[in-house]
Amino acid sequence: xxxxxxxxxxxxxxxxxxxxxxxxxxxxxxxxxxxxxxxxxxxxxxxxxxxxxxxxxxxxxxxxxxxxxxxxxxxxxxxxxxxxxxxxxxxxxxxxxxxxxxxxxxxxxxxxxxxxxxxxxxxxxxxxxxxxxxxxxxxxxxxxxxxxxxxxxxxxxxxxxxxxxxxxxxxxxxxxxxxxxxxxxxxxxxxxxxxxxxxxxxxxxxxxxxxxxxxxxxxxxxxxxxxxxxxxxxxxxxxxxxxxxxxxxxxxxxxxxxxxxxxxxxxxxxxxxxxxxxxxxxxxxxxxxxxxxxxxxxxxxxxxxxxxxxxxxxxxxxxxxxxxxxxxxxxxxxxxxxxxxxxxxxxxxxxxxxxxxxxxxxxxxxxxxxxxxxxxxxxxxxxxxxxxxxxxxxxxxxxxxxxxxxxxxxxxxxxxxxxxxxxxxxxxxxxxxxxxxxxxxxxxxxxxxxxxxxxxxxxxxxxxxxxxxxxxxxxxxx
Amino acid sequence: xxxxxxxxxxxxxxxxxxxxxxxxxxxxxxxxxxxxxxxxxxxxxxxxxxxxxxxxxxxxxxxxxxxxxxxxxxxxxxxxxxxxxxxxxxxxxxxxxxxxxxxxxxxxxxxxxxxxxxxxxxxxxxxxxxxxxxxxxxxxxxxxxxxxxxxxxxxxxxxxxxxxxxxxxxxxxxxxxxxxxxxxxxxxxxxxxxxxxxxxxxxxxxxxxxxxxxxxxxxxxxxxxxxxxxxxxxxxxxxxxxxxxxxxxxxxxxxxxxxxxxxxxxxxxxxxxxxxxxxxxxxxxxxxxxxxxxxxxxxxxxxxxx
Numbered sequence: 198x199x200x201x202x203x204x205x206x207x208x209x210x211x212x213x214x215x216x217x218x219x220x221x222x223x224x225x226x227x228x229x230x231x232x233x234x235x236x237x238x239x240x241x242x243x244x245x246x247x248x249x250x251x252x253x254x255x256x257x258x259x260x261x262x263x264x265x266x267x268x269x270x271x272x273x274x275x276x277x278x279x280x281x282x283x284x285x286x287x288x289x290x291x292x293x294x295x296x297x298x299x300x301x302x303x304x305x306x307x308x309x310x311x312x313x314x315x316x317x318x319x320x321x322x323x324x325x326x327x328x329x330x331x332x333x334x335x336x337x338x339x340x341x342x343x344x345x346x347x348x349x350x351x352x353x354x355x356x357x358x359x360x361x362x363x364x365x366x367x368x369x370x371x372x373x374x375x376x377x378x379x380x381x382x383x384x385x386x387x388x389x390x391x392x393x394x395x396x397x398x399x400x401x402x403x404x405x406x407x408x409x410x411x412x413x414x415x416x417x418x419x420x421x422x423x424x425x426x427x428x429x430x431x432x433x434x435x436x437x438x439x440x441x442x443x444x445x446x447x448x449x450x451x452x453x454x455x456x457x458x459x460x461x462x463x464x465x466x467x468x469x470x471x472x473x474x475x476x477x478x479x480x481x482x483x484x485x486x487x488x489x490x491x492x493x494x495x496x497x498x499x500x501x502x503x504x505x506x507x508x509x510x511x512x513x514x515x516x517x518x519x520x521x522x523x524x525x526x527x528x529x530x531x532x533x534x535x536x537x538x539x540x541x542x543x544x545x546x547x548x549x550x551x552x553x554x555x556x557x558x559x560x561x562x563x564x565x566x567x568x569x570x571x572x573x574x575x576x577x578x579x580x581x582x583x584x585x586x587x588x589x590x591x592x593x594x595x596x597x598x599x600x601x602x603x604x605x606x607x608x609x610x611x612x613x614x615x616x617x618x619x620x621x622x623x624x625x626x627x628x629x630x631x632x633x634x635x636x637x638x639x640x641x642x643x644x645x646x647x648x649x650x651x652x653x654x655x656x657x658x659x660x661x662x663x664x665x666x667x668x669x670x671x672x673x674x675x
Numbered sequence: 676x677x678x679x680x681x682x683x684x685x686x687x688x689x690x691x692x693x694x695x696x697x698x699x700x701x702x703x704x705x706x707x708x709x710x711x712x713x714x715x716x717x718x719x720x721x722x723x724x725x726x727x728x729x730x731x732x733x734x735x736x737x738x739x740x741x742x743x744x745x746x747x748x749x750x751x752x753x754x755x756x757x758x759x760x761x762x763x764x765x766x767x768x769x770x771x772x773x774x775x776x777x778x779x780x781x782x783x784x785x786x787x788x789x790x791x792x793x794x795x796x797x798x799x800x801x802x803x804x805x806x807x808x809x810x811x812x813x814x815x816x817x818x819x820x821x822x823x824x825x826x827x828x829x830x831x832x833x834x835x836x837x838x839x840x841x842x843x844x845x846x847x848x849x850x851x852x853x854x855x856x857x858x859x860x861x862x863x864x865x866x867x868x869x870x871x872x873x874x875x876x877x878x879x880x881x882x883x884x885x886x887x888x889x890x891x892x893x894x895x896x897x898x899x900x901x902x903x904x905x906x907x908x909x910x911x912x913x914x915x916x917x918x919x920x921x922x923x924x925x926x927x928x929x930x931x932x933x934x935x936x937x938x939x940x941x942x943x944x945x946x947x948x949x950x951x952x953x954x955x956x957x958x959x960x961x962x963x964x965x966x967x968x969x970x971x972x973x974x975x976x977x978x979x980x981x
Contacts, residue, residue, distance in 0.1 A: 304947045307733045329735035426948075427928055482844045483824045486931050628735040635949040639757070639933075648932035657756055664751040665951070 254288045256564045256571060259309060259317035261302040262294035264492050265522035269515065270321065273584040277575040284574070288567050293317055298488040300429035303631065310335040316561035318568040322369050323430070324359040324553045329628040331362040337558040338366040342569050348577065348594075355618070356593035360555045363626060369555030372576045373590035376549045376617035377435055379403070379535045380499075380507040382417075389413040389505075395535050399542040400443070400469055403506065407478040410505040418480045420473055421494055422508040424645035425486035426638045433634040434550050434624065435509055437641050440466035442622045443539040443548040446674060448633075449625035456625075456633065456666055458659035460674035465540060467644050467651035474645045480504075482646060496523040499532060508537065511614030515589025518608045526608060534610045536617060549621040553593065591615055629666045636661045727957040733950035741953070748957035758958070760933050761941035765917065765965070768852060768937055773916040776856035778909060781863025786893070788864075789871050800864075807861030815925035818854040819843070847927050847935045855922060859915065863908050870904035871897070906977050910970045917966050938962045 258278075262268055271294060278290040295305050303326060309315045310330070322330065330336050343349045352371065360369040383393045389410045397403050407419035422436040441448060444462025449455070457463070473479045484493060495516045498504050500523050507513070515521060517528035536547040556572045558565055574580065578596050585592040586606050591614060592598050604611055624630055640658045643649030649657065663671050727748060731741045752758045784803060788796045809817070821827045822842035829839035842850050874897055882892050898905070920939040923929065929936035929944065936944070938958060946955025 300948050304733065304950070307950070311733075311738075326734065332736040333732075333734045333738035335734070426930065426944075481824075481841065482931050483841050486844070487928070631734060632732070632949050632951060635944075642930065643932050646930075646932040646934075648934065653756075660751075660754060664747075664755075664954075665949075 254564055254567060255291050256288060256319065256562075256567050257291045257293050257317040258319045258321075258571070259293040259295055259306060260321040261299070262296050263298055263302070265496055265516070267520060267522070269584060269588040272587070273580065274575070276583070277571070277580055280580075281571055281574055285567070285570065290571065298427070298429065299323075299431065300635070307333070307335065310559050310561065313561050316559045318559060318562040318564050319571060320557055320559055322555050322557045324369070324371065324555055325430070325624045325634075326631055327360055327368045327555065327557070328362050328626050329631050330557075331364065331366070331368045332628045334560055336368040337560045337562065337565060338368060339370070339558065339569070340367050343367055343370065346573060348573070351578075351594045351596050353593050353595060353598075355551075355623075356553060358626075359551075359553055359623060360557075363628070369557035370572050370576050371553050371555045371593040372581060373585055373588065374551055374553035374593050375510050375512055375590055376551055376614050376621050377439055377508070377510045378537050378549060378614070378617060380509055380513060380532045381406075381535055382499075382502055382505055382532055384502060384531060385410060385414050385417060385505045394533060397535060397538045398546075399538050400440075400540050402538065404469075404472060404478070407473070407506060408476065411476075411478055414505070417503045417505055418498065419478045419505045420508070421480050421485070421498075421504045421506070422470075422473070423485065423490060424470060424474075424479070424641050425490060426635075426642045427486060427488040428490050429488075429638060430634060431491060432638045432641050434552060436470070437466055437637050438550050438622070438624070439508060439537055439548065440469050440540075442550060443537060445540075445543070447622075449627060449630075450672060451625075453672060455670050455672040456627075456629075456662050457674050458662045458671045459655055462540070463658075464651050464655050467640070467654050470641060471644050471647075471651050474647060479645070486642065486646070492522075500525045500528070502531065507532075511591065511610060511617075512589040514608055514610065515587065518587065518589070529608050529610055534613050536620075545620045547617070547620050549617040551618065551621040551623055553590075591618075629670075632665045633662055636665070723956055723959065726953055727960045729953040730951075731953035731956070733947070733952055735950070737953075744953070748954050752954070752957060752961070757933055757936070757941065761936050761938050762961075762965075764848070764933075764935060765937040767848060768855065768919065768923075769913060769916050769969070772852040772855040773859070773912045774909065776852065777859040777863045777912050778905075780856060780860045781908075782867050784860070784864045785867035785871055786897075788868065803861045803864055805861075806857045807859070809858065811858065811921040812925055814854060814858045815922045818850065818857075819926055822850050843927055844931050847931060851923050851926060851935050854926060855916065855919060858922065859912060862915075863912060866904055866908045866911075867901065870901040874900050902977055906973055909973045909977075913969045913973070914966055917962060917969070938965070 258274055260270055260274060262271055271292070274292055278292060281290055282288065295302055295309075297305055303323070306320055306322075307330065309317060310320065322336070327336070331338075353374075356371040356374055357367070359374075360371050361367050379395075379397065381395050386393050386395060386406075389406075390413065391406055391409055395406070397406065403420070410417065410419040423431040424436060425432060438448065441462055444460075444465055446457060446460040446462030448457065450457050479485065480490075484490065494504065494507060494509070495513055499507065499513075500517070511534065514529050514532070516523050517525035519526070537549060539546060539548050556575060558568045558572070562568055576594075578594060578600075581592055581594055582597045582600060582603050584590075585597065586603055586609070589609055591611065592603065597603055598611075598615060624634075636658050639661075640649060640654035643657075644651055644654050659671065659673070728743055728745060729741050730737045730744045730747070732738045784799065788799055806814070819826070823829075824839065824841055826842075828842060832839055840846075878900070879892055879896055882896050887895065918939060919937065920943065923935055923937060923940055924943070927935045929940040933941075939962065942955045942958040942962065945951045945958060
């Protein structure tokens with residue numbers, strides 16, 4: 198009786214003690230071994246590099262999955278996974294698709310890499326994020342690895358620069374690059390009485406062509422460019438920076454290390470966007486202000502020949518190839534690529550922007566050697582050629598670029614797009630660029646929807662850049 | 676009998692020792708609860724306050740070298756025209772969709788249903804509650820399907836021979852407000868229905884005999900009697916609307932431009948699209964303050980005790 202009573206009395210206390218112990222155990226467990234919480238964080242997100250039941254090593258590759266299938270990036274990684282697993286018994290490759298539009302992908306990947314629990318081993322990095330992700334400590338420097346890799350000498354130097362952070366270290370292996378220009382519909386141009394081939398010499402030529410199309414070919418969108426926040430980096434790079442880098446100004450002053458937040462070129466670029474919107478030369482807002490805008494353009498509107506001019510990237514016909522999202526064998530016969538002229542035709546006459554993607558190893562990866570093996574295989578000549586031929590991107594490898602099969606891929610414009618590299622620009626290699634780019638998107642959408650005047654937009658942008666980069670890192674050009 | 680009770684009370688009071696032991700024991704038993712609250716409730720709140728004063732970021736050097744920046748986040752927030760737009764949008768959504776829309780519509784429906792027969796009541800009730808039981812994300816999709824360019828609304832306009840309207844781009848704020856009223860009115864209706872059920876019939880009947888008109892009975896008798904429910908409802912729907920995110924995010928994404936960007940969306944964009952976690956946290960504090968001010972002012976204004 199007594200014993201029972203005292204037991205009963207102590208039971209709550211025992212329970213409390215148990216609870217406290219389990220709490221402590223839980224926290225110490227998750228700190229020391231990432232497996233502890235693996236089950237709770239979902240099967241797709243469990244710890245990087247953990248051994249599975251069969252004692253096999255697992256390497257995780259995280260990549261973006263978005264748009265209409267086939268998603269060539271995924272197809273490529275699937276093929277490399279099969280090759281890799283047959284060459285390396287005992288290692289399993291787990292592909293971790295991240296279903297998200299561009300900006301959401303960057304956010305999700307940053308959150309993933311932040312934690313031991315969720316960090317993948319390999320991640321596809323947009324090269325403009327390499328600097329800031331390296332500064333955040335998310336990425337593993339690869340200098341030793343690439344210097345011991347004979348293939349590295351095959352990569353174009355400019356692309357090597359793109360994966361080198363401001364600390365001088367290399368944080369990824371580039372697998373694709375791109376250039377941008379004006380895709381124009383030759384049939385619409387002929388109907389409008391415009392010259393084919395079209396070679397605009399300045400911004401006015403573009404505006405006038407768009408005005409002519411609006412007048413002579415009703416029912417089509419004369420000029421399409423991404424202007425929404427939802428299209429993310431495409432709005433900054435394909436639209437705004439394609440304009441700005443054709444003026445006498447740039448986004449960032451490399452010699453002073455400051456952001457040029459206010460400049461005549463900046464305002465003129467916004468003015469161009471405003472003119473397109475005011476004269477209704479662009480697409481209706483409901484079509485262009487959402488994350489699907491890019492796909493709507495390529496998969497639906499262009500194959501129906503409803504767009505006169507599209508300021509966009511060289512990869513665009515990638516959707517039209519056989520097995521593509523919207524097969525259209527004559528796509529590149531109808532739509533041809535013209536170089537984007539500078540504002541007033543000033544030297545060098547044309548402009549373009551280049552970016553690219555790289556495979557990087559997360560610093561929290563536990564299987565760095567296997568991950569490196571995987572990267573070498575994924576970006577060898579054959580696999581890289583396959584990916585870029587299908588995706589429609591430019592290869593960063595010289596041996597692929599010189600390969601006749603690649604250069605003459607039907608339905609692509611590799612040869613011409615590669616010519617644009619002569620006058621192309623890269624985005625500022627600065628850790629604040631990603632945050633500042635979103636400010637550009639915000640003011641571009643403001644101007645395109647008419648809620649901001651170019652003047653007000655530039656002031657707002659300047660203010661936000663000061664907050665993000667600091668007052669001492671911002672300058673004004675008159 | 677009474678003497679007995681007194682004796683036992685005094686006996687209890689007298690045993691000082693056992694009382695002290697009881698409070699010790701209580702403290703021991705309460706400790707786990709306290710510890711859990713501390714870890715899962717108090718610490719996050721304190722951290723939120725702290726992060727609001729840092730330059731914490733999702734990527735870039737500020738993500739490992741997070742620094743204390745004082746009131747920088749707040750001063751740049753107040754200088755940011757987008758922040759003012761977001762506050763303004765939040766107030767508009769709050770007033771039109773919560774205070775006027777849900778509250779007034781909910782009250783009207785509850786009043787109309789008060790006297791009607793059962794079948795009518797259950798029919799209307801089911802219709803209104805359908806909006807309430809539908810998850811927010813589904814509500815957003817329903818309204819998107821209805822209002823988008825090729826949506827039901829435009830198809831119906833086509834039958835009438837009218838030109839299609841880009842509802843979500845020409846009237847984005849109205850679309851959001853209407854969708855939120857549709858979603859939330861049932862809650863107010865339920866609150867008012869139960870409050871009206873508690874109003875004694877005799878009182879309204881007495882007023883009727885005294886010659887009070889229907890309007891007078893509502894204004895002078897019914898409403899003052901359900902004042903407590905009005906305030907409770909107002910506080911609840913205000914807090915709910917201040918946190919409204921999913922509906923707006925999926926319906927308009929805060930756009931076009933920033934025409935429907937309310938504070939929660941602005942906070943999300945700053946923290947997770949612009950990677951400025953510290954700045955985003957600072958905005959969340961402002962949202963908290965607005966919620967507190969709104970709740971207190973309702974209570975003061977309608978002079979009720981909670």
